[in-house]
Amino acid sequence: MAREIENTAGIPVVQIATIVPIMLTVGANRIVPGVAIPHPVGDPSRDAEGDRAVRRELLERALRAIQTPVEEQTIFTS
Amino acid sequence: MTRRVVCYINQFFAGMGGEEQAHVPPSARPEAVGPAMQIQSLLGEEAVVVGTVICGDSYYGEHLEEARAECVRLIGEFKPDLLVAGPAFNAGRYGVACGDICSAVTGTLRIPSITGMYKENPGVELYSPKTFIVKTSDSARGMKDALGAISALAVKILKGTPLGAAEDEGYFPRGIRKNFFHETNGAKRAVDMLLRKLAGEPFSTEYEMPVFRRIPPAEPVKDLKNATIALVSSGGIVPRGNPDHIRVSSAESYGVYDISRLDDLTPENFESIHGGYDRVWANEDPDRVLPLDIMREMEREGVFGKLYDHVFTTTGTGTAVAHAERFGQEIGERLKKDGVDAVILTST
Structure with a gap:
């Protein structure tokens, strides 16, 4: 889905998920590793503020990813 | 006759x-x-x-x-x-x-x-x-x-x-699978296949894996302050009650939901129907899968231009590749038409 949106619309798609090898397999070009499978952009083990902070950090990283020129599939780990 | x-x-x-x-x-x-x-x-x-x-x-x-x-x-x-x-x-x-x-x-x-x-x-x-x-x-x-x-x-x-x-x-496979009882069980057949592989002998799989395409990466967003960004997810987050009856697994459809008047996903308005992971945390706060709250926060702060007024969601578990590709193509067409600049896609 990520690949075909990018291909059809011609716009960058950043995928946030936890199992990086699957994103590499299906062809996502910009990849941000998530927190965990059932909550990729949140951390229920932290308090509400911490949960939101984790989400904010991942989304800021995703926004950096869509502004970054890449030549091949790229994992944004920080 | x-x-x-x-x-x-x-x-x-x-x-x-x-x-x-x-x-x-x-x-x-x-x-x-x-x-x-x-x-x-x-x-x-x-x-x-x-x-x-x-x-x-x-x-x-x-x-x-x-x-x-x-x-x-x-x-x-x-x-x-x-x-x-x-x-x-x-x-x-x-x-x-x-x-x-x-x-x-x-x-x-x-x-x-x-x-x-x-x-x-x-x-x-x-x-x-x-x-x-x-x-x-x-x-x-x-x-x-x-x-x-x-x-x-x-x-x-x-x-x-x-x-x-x-x-x-003697014909090319039509992509049809027929069930039948094999004389030897799956464990034995798998081990036999492995032994043939190790011995360098020919073997044929009983389940062909799909071959995924690669595409060249799209150009990055140049002007984030004026960019429209869309949220897409295969994490199964839908309005409560799953109005479009998206399947909990092996989905053949996706939903398009207006979030223009929403700032936060809560257990009262959205839920997870995904059949492939434990939904407890997603149902406590659906933003943990489809992060509307923080996207709104960053939109208000002017980090990026605008959040696209609809989200696209489906359940990505057991979903046929052909369906997933079609969802992507249809969503891509719409985003292109509406001048969206980039997509954040979350998956579980």
Whole structure:
């Protein structure tokens, strides 16, 4: 889905998920590793503020990813 | 009862001429012509070739819609029980014409169809799920074997003989899986396969993995402050009650939901219906999968221009690759039309 949106619309798609090898397999070009499978952009083990902070950090990283020129599939780990 | 077979061939095999006659429009003859004569003799008492429909390869390729409609009409007038097209070997235009007429006739006249092609013929990839394409050599030098294999399959189909696996029957797999009881269990077969692999011997998988395409990365967003960003998710987050009845697994659809008046996803307005992970945390706060709250926060702060006013969601578990690709293409079309600059897609 990520690949075909990018291909059809011609716009960058950043995928946030936890199992990086699957994103590499299906062809996502910009990849941000998530927190965990059932909550990729949140951390229920932290308090509400911490949960939101984790989400904010991942989304800021995703926004950096869509502004970054890449030549091949790229994992944004920080 | 003698069954009725119609053959489809191109201008060359009809003896009308080569490239200089490739423009001829469809025509029909109430008899077996060219390779159809050999098919008739191979079918013997089982069936009679009642007609041959002929069309120039260029005509078919350049007038796809008209050629298909006219050939289906001509073939239908013979009231056949089976269509045999080609074989096309490695001829690209002929292969596409054979595959196209076979899939059209099977789709509209509801009769089986068979053609034959070399594995690299573009018609194989396009039409193998829609008709029987017998494996042939790459040129008409293999005509005798090709017609033998096509006729043998034709007789089986006409008699209603149950077919074995595509590999055994000699045609390209149609993407159909049939359940049956194997004499040895899966564990033993898997270990046998592993041993063959380790020994460097040939083995064939029982479950082909899909081959995924790669695409060159899109250009990055240049002006984030004025960019519109869309949220997409395969994490199964939908409005409470799942109004579009998206499946909990093996989804064949996705939902498009207006979030223009929402700042936060809560257990009161959204929920997870995904059948592939423990939904406890997503249902406590759906933003943990579809992060609307922080996207709104950053939009307000002016980190980026605008959040697109709809989200797209489905459940990505057991979802067929073909469906996932279609979702992506449809979503991509819409985002392109609406001038969206980038997508954040979350998956579980």
